[in-house]
Amino acid sequence: MNHRTAAIRRALPTAWVLKRAWSFLSQPINWTFLGVAAILAFLSLYPSFFLLYGSFTDSPLGVPGHFTLRNYIQAYSDPAAYRLILTSFVFGIGASGLSVILALTLAWITIRTDAPFRRLFELTAVIPNIMPPILISISWVLLLNPSNGLINATLMRIFGLGQAPFNIYSLPGLIFVEGLILTPLSFLIISAALKGMDPSLEESAKTLGSNEFGVVGRITFPLMRPAILAAATLNFVRAVESFDTPAIIALPARIEVFTTKIWREALGSFPTNHNLAATYGIGILVIALVFVYLYRRFTSRVESFSTVTGKAFRPHQIELGGARYLASGAAFVLLIFLVVLPFVVLLLVSLLPYYHVPTWDTWKTLTLHNYRYILDTPRVHRAFGNSLFLAIVGASICMFLATLTAYLTVRTKIAGRGLLEGLVFIPWAFPGTALALGLLWAYVDFPIPIYATIWIILIAYVTRFLPYGLRAVTSTIIQIHRELEEASTACGAGFFATFRRILIPLMRPGIMAGWIILATIYMREFSASIFLYSPGSEPLGPLMYFLYLDGMRGRVGALGVVISIICVILIAFAQRLSRWEAS
């Protein structure tokens, strides 16, 4: 009898656990959660594990070593590190703040007003995301360096100045260039959220006597808070982590930022100290996770941002009257800085026989030689094919995962949903080159033979850039009121039907914005692909990087121009497809 009671007692918790597990798994939403969590955990933790392990060991990655805290002591016991972190903070906040201000202005003019040419502005605002950041930095050095920068030289000649009015080699110069580089990402996220806004609140404010600018200040921008914070968070970490712009601008100005230190001591050391690089990466990861936490806190009262409700609405456009030409003029000036000037320099570089500041004699030497190289070289054609494949397939997979993750983290009450967001951010916070090595280690000996194929690059792209897709789509899902899903469920639709027929169509602006961000980044990505490609699977990013490394700036320029044109076609096509589906 006693035995029987004991057996029942033992069996009861097991039965209880099994029952709970069964009831958990019987809900499609729950096993979707488990599936997504498993995929994210694998993508994120598998390569990150090598880096995390590397930060606590004294031997190179992949070689058994001893546990040590030496890397942490070396990285964070130096008081200079904190001074540099402070400079990086100023740089990061300045650059991301500038990018948000520029993006808000541009997005408001192109999405919410009747300013002429707004469609064209919307399309071209994305172009800087296509150009490699290093080329944009170099373009601005050519324009604003104090010795012979084109803008400086022109202003000095016109106004008879004895000294160059602008010096790109300064902290404001650094913030200015990085801010411009980061603007397209902010623009895409903010404009997607603006597109999804119900104008009824704005109209109510107007009825109550507010003027157009009062509405913008008191209604529109506060409602945009999730999108603004999303853009600011992403761009802040991106600026703090970037090395390209500081290498071109901060180094000659003798301004030290945190990444300069990482480069000197870890990535640029010989041989590369990946253990130390990974340790620095952990620091950036902590900063990124603090920002994710703050973002979640600031947007936790999601209902207050819900403007997409069951009531039908059509995007309201503010009629500016005569001021619409002024708005177009302002957008045009912004686009001159963002797109036209760097693109013209890129075009010029692609047509010059060698890289120099043009004089009147230069026009006689212009050549199409670099474009002929693109046309005649099979290696370039293959790289175009690979990158197009990676851009279209990679961005689609990434947005599918991001949409599911966004839904699970924002809409459900499943325990541990916050972890999904943390998982997504882990690989992103490591410096690109360090993560690439983690990926190399993770997949070189993987049981499925994907090493040295294009699939490993696809996995790397999805792993590294998922946060971009997630942020873009999360800021739009927050805007959608629950009543629509509830209505769908009340009508008998299951989770998948509601997700497919209600949420995805309403989240379309965010999904499309994320897709465009990712596809344009994938067209030129190099830091994650560099270790992972093999000669047959070489994408455009590494090809451009090597041409740059070999001093073939003209060819890089020509490739940049061609990629920009292809991306604009890709974006226009994607936008048309999205509108066609919507109709």
Added chain:
Amino acid sequence: MARNVKLLLASIAALLVFAPQTYGQDAKLIEAAKKEGKVVAYGSLESDTSDAISKAFQKKTGIEMEYWRASATKVMDRAMTEFRAGKPLFDVILTNDNPLQIMEKNGLFAKYNSPSAKDFPKDAIDPNLGPRYRNVIIGIVYNKSMIKPADAPKSLEDLLKPQYKGKLVMPDPTQHTTTTQWVASLFKLMGKEKADKFIHDLAAMKPILVESLLPAAERVTTGETPIAITYVKYTFMYGQKGAPLDYVRLGKMMGDGHYAPLSSKAPHPNAGMAFIDYFLGEESMGILAKMGEFVNRKGIYPPLPDADKIQFVEMVDLDTKGFAEKKKEYTKIFLQ
């Protein structure tokens, strides 16, 4: 004892594998290489140069060459990672001395005595890595349209003259590894005492510091800064395209030696050996020289005025600790 036996067996095995093919790019080797299908090389040799060599090699032997190009440190990172994971995909590595020595110590290379080695000077042959096929030389390059040749510096010490203040660009020796090595090797040209003083005086000139040797040269072509410490070969490379560049004839100049060793676990060992034989041969070295490279095969020079008069001095090798110490020292001298 057991270890010695293992070593002996390994040596015999290595001899059995490599000894029959050790000498001669003969028909037998090419035939065996063809059966392997292709040769895979990882390296920091410039893509244009490798493209030209790959085409010529395929034309001559019918064997395809696959090339993965990266910076020297990345080449080392990838090769070591694959090697440690037991999945090396490369047959040959084409890069500079320092990373190759580290890889060699880790057992990545097999000793291969290519018959083409006989045409290289004896002092350009490393016992483990084989012939040093090219020297990448660092010197003073200037913009002729901004500084007349008569007014250009004539020696390294001339760079310290007040008229050149604010006109010199160089890679940051606290960031750029090859430049750290170059500054640390200056004693080989001027003796320790003079070199120490020169380094301090050079830092006091507040040269403009950039990321690497290429941006230094590019600032000279754009005219942003008229004088650079950079690779001499850029004078030819950009000069060919019309850039008004010249280099200072310093007599003795320092630089990095590059080698082409064979992998000890080459997936295509015969193709690897056939490629090395061809690569070190006259035709291939001629292609390299035509592209402005200072090759070591006797009697071949790049089409750069006075190239044959340059006396090459190899920079000192630094280990991890050495680099860290020098970077720390130069941070104090150049940045504080």
